[in-house]
Amino acid sequence: MDAFQWLYSDVVKDHFMNPRNVFDPDEAFVPDAEGIVGNVKCGDQMMFMLRLEGDVISDVRWKTYGCASAIASTSMLSEVVKGMDIRLAYNIKPEDIASRLGGLPDNKIHCSVLGDKALRAAIDSWLDKTGRPGLFKNEGAKVICTCLGINDRDIEEAVRGGARDWEGLQERTKVGTVCGGCRKVAEELLHEYVHIFA
Amino acid sequence: MDKRTVYLDYNATTPLRAEVKDAMITDLGVFANASSMHDAGRRARSRIEEARSAVAALVGAPDPQSIVFTSGGSESNNTVFATMFHAGRSGARRKIVTTAIEHPCVLNAAKWLESEGFPVIFLGVDGQGKIDMDALVREVDDTTLLVSVMAANNEIGTIQDIARISKLAHARGAFIHTDATQAAGKIPVDVEAWGVDYLTLSCHKIYGPKGVGALFIRKGVPVEPLIRGGHQEHGVRAGTYNNIGILGFGVAARLALSDLDRYVREMSTLRAKLHDGIVEAIPKVRVNGHPYDVLPNTLNVSFPGAEGESILLYLDLEGIEVSTGSACASGSLEPSHVLLATGIGPALAHGSIRFSLGRDTTGGDVAYVLEKLPPIIARLRKMSTVQA
Ligand SMILES: Cc1ncc(COP(=O)(O)O)c(C=O)c1O
Ligand code: FES
Numbered sequence: 001m002d003a004f005q006w007l008y009s010d011v012v013k014d015h016f017m018n019p020r021n022v023f024d025p026d027e028a029f030v031p032d033a034e035g036i037v038g039n040v041k042c043g044d045q046m047m048f049m050l051r052l053e054g055d056v057i058s059d060v061r062w063k064t065y066g067c068a069s070a071i072a073s074t075s076m077l078s079e080v081v082k083g084m085d086i087r088l089a090y091n092i093k094p095e096d097i098a099s100r101l102g103g104l105p106d107n108k109i110h111c112s113v114l115g116d117k118a119l120r121a122a123i124d125s126w127l128d129k130t131g132r133p134g135l136f137k138n139e140g141a142k143v144i145c146t147c148l149g150i151n152d153r154d155i156e157e158a159v160r161g162g163a164r165d166w167e168g169l170q171e172r173t174k175v176g177t178v179c180g181g182c183r184k185v186a187e188e189l190l191h192e193y194v195h196i197f198a
Numbered sequence: 199m200d201k202r203t204v205y206l207d208y209n210a211t212t213p214l215r216a217e218v219k220d221a222m223i224t225d226l227g228v229f230a231n232a233s234s235m236h237d238a239g240r241r242a243r244s245r246i247e248e249a250r251s252a253v254a255a256l257v258g259a260p261d262p263q264s265i266v267f268t269s270g271g272s273e274s275n276n277t278v279f280a281t282m283f284h285a286g287r288s289g290a291r292r293k294i295v296t297t298a299i300e301h302p303c304v305l306n307a308a309k310w311l312e313s314e315g316f317p318v319i320f321l322g323v324d325g326q327g328k329i330d331m332d333a334l335v336r337e338v339d340d341t342t343l344l345v346s347v348m349a350a351n352n353e354i355g356t357i358q359d360i361a362r363i364s365k366l367a368h369a370r371g372a373f374i375h376t377d378a379t380q381a382a383g384k385i386p387v388d389v390e391a392w393g394v395d396y397l398t399l400s401c402h403k404i405y406g407p408k409g410v411g412a413l414f415i416r417k418g419v420p421v422e423p424l425i426r427g428g429h430q431e432h433g434v435r436a437g438t439y440n441n442i443g444i445l446g447f448g449v450a451a452r453l454a455l456s457d458l459d460r461y462v463r464e465m466s467t468l469r470a471k472l473h474d475g476i477v478e479a480i481p482k483v484r485v486n487g488h489p490y491d492v493l494p495n496t497l498n499v500s501f502p503g504a505e506g507e508s509i510l511l512y513l514d515l516e517g518i519e520v521s522t523g524s525a526c527a528s529g530s531l532e533p534s535h536v537l538l539a540t541g542i543g544p545a546l547a548h549g550s551i552r553f554s555l556g557r558d559t560t561g562g563d564v565a566y567v568l569e570k571l572p573p574i575i576a577r578l579r580k581m582s583t584v585q586a
Binding site: 017022023036038042043045063065068070071 | 503505507508524525544545580
């Protein structure tokens with residue numbers, strides 16, 4: 001799809017031109033938790049900052065070094081999660097954001113993936129802070145390797161733990177070592193997570 | 199300033215200039231097959247030969263018959279590499295020396311030869327985009343079949359010393375090709391002064407129609423058709439003549455040559471104005487490319503802390519049309535191979551914008567860009583996770 005077709009969907013254009021809840025260095029916003037993912041080398045980096053009342057997100061700010069769809073999708077995400085319980089927020093999928101934006105081209109989905117990843121990193125840091133590390137770890141996870149019950153979060157964790165290629169991933173998770181039918185999907189995920197976290 | 203449309207992507211392609219358009223409209227009636235023997239065919243043929251002379255003149259080729267018309271720069275470049283495939287298939291001389299910053303149509307043709315077992319060297323460039331001459335001297339040896347170096351780069355505008363590279367190639371018995379797609383009409387191009395064996399041209403970069411190009415082939419060097427068929431172009435390039443495209447090319451080439459001095463003067467002035475304005479108004483920018491061996495219309499700038507696709511699209515909303523070396527805009531994960539080859543690193547490559555000026559660019563257009571650009575960069579930097 002041509003970049004300009006999606007950009008000028010009115011919702012995307014509006015969020016790109018007037019991004020909501022962007023962190024302003026001149027304001028006094030002190031976050032209770034923050035998370036950062038992505039890599040400038042890959043052209044996208046995202047930071048989410050949360051104010052929390054108990055487990056409810058009372059306010060949010062974000063910053064990004066990223067393309068237009070990173071800006072638009074994170075702006076949208078920031079509106080959606082305000083006032084939301086962290087458990088619900090943790091389970092927002094990139095597809096949910098993309099569809100609220102009226103769709104994003106496939107090669108742009110990783111940008112919104114970044115927004116929800118940064119949000120989850122911020123929530124994880126809040127859970128750590130409040131003595132509940134890894135509480136939501138397996139929620140909303142999608143089973144990738146049916147033989148071994150390995151899900152996308154396990155793959156994400158393996159990449160965050162240093163897996164960079166198929167062998168490294170197998171060493172850590174054993175994914176694909178039985179029937180091998182999950183390899184294509186697992187490798188796609190691996191590639192995506194390496195892009196985001198490496 | 200009031201909103202206006204400012205097209206600054208002339209290196210991607212140019213609009214048809216009015217004189218070319220008018221001439222083409224008049225010539226739409228030149229329909230005959232230029233290979234036919236009858237009167238209409240002969241008349242079409244003689245018009246095509248006029249165009250050939252104009253294109254030859256643009257590149258200083260004394261013999262118009264050394265110009266072969268093609269469908270564009272990509273075809274011309276591919277014809278050279280296909281020729282080398284045949285010339286080097288059997289025999290000891292089969293090494294190809296090219297550069298890391300060529301247009302994808304040269305890079306991928308060279309990679310194809312590599313996959314066919316030819317030794318291929320992609321020479322690196324320095325921080326300003328000049329090829330590594332020491333490496334060239336080292337790599338070009340008695341087994342080298344072809345040296346292919348672009349005359350001027352499309353992204354950063356850096357101009358290479360083709361005359362010197364030619365001498366070095368010929369001294370070792372290699373053929374020399376240059377892709378002059380971006381150089382023609384912007385700087386003097388002279389196949390004799392440069393001493394090249396093959397030279398690529400594309401018409402749509404010099405205010406002519408798209409889908410037409412040319413390859414200069416020095417008399418006596420090998421050539422193998424990419425497209426086989428009839429006897430057109432002495433059997434080097436088959437297919438019924440694209441009359442209207444070729445006639446448009448002739449007019450565009452003639453005007454590009456007669457306008458060259460003025461073009462260089464005007465573009466240099468506008469570029470300097472844009473360059474100085476950006477450097478003055480925006481802190482911490484990096485100007486990419488060579489400080490003076492650079493196309494007079496091309497200015498490539500990196501804005502640390504701001505991502506290129508976002509800059510491009512904010513500019514687009516203001517009516518300003520540019521291009522970027524960011525990966526996001528290309529749909530791949532890799533930013534511009536040219537900028538990476540200059541060693542600036544992925545972060546600066548992602549934040550790069552190419553402004554390429556052209557005949558219709560005015561001082562007012564440049565002033566408009568200088569008004570709109572600084573707040574866009576400031577805004578993106580303010581929301582960035584990356585320090586400028
Ligand atoms: C340096 C260079 N070589 C080759 C080409 C390809 O020319 P064409 O579009 O006529 O195939 C271009 C333009 O895209 C170019 O900039
Ligand atoms: S599904 Fe993963 S090994 Fe069978």
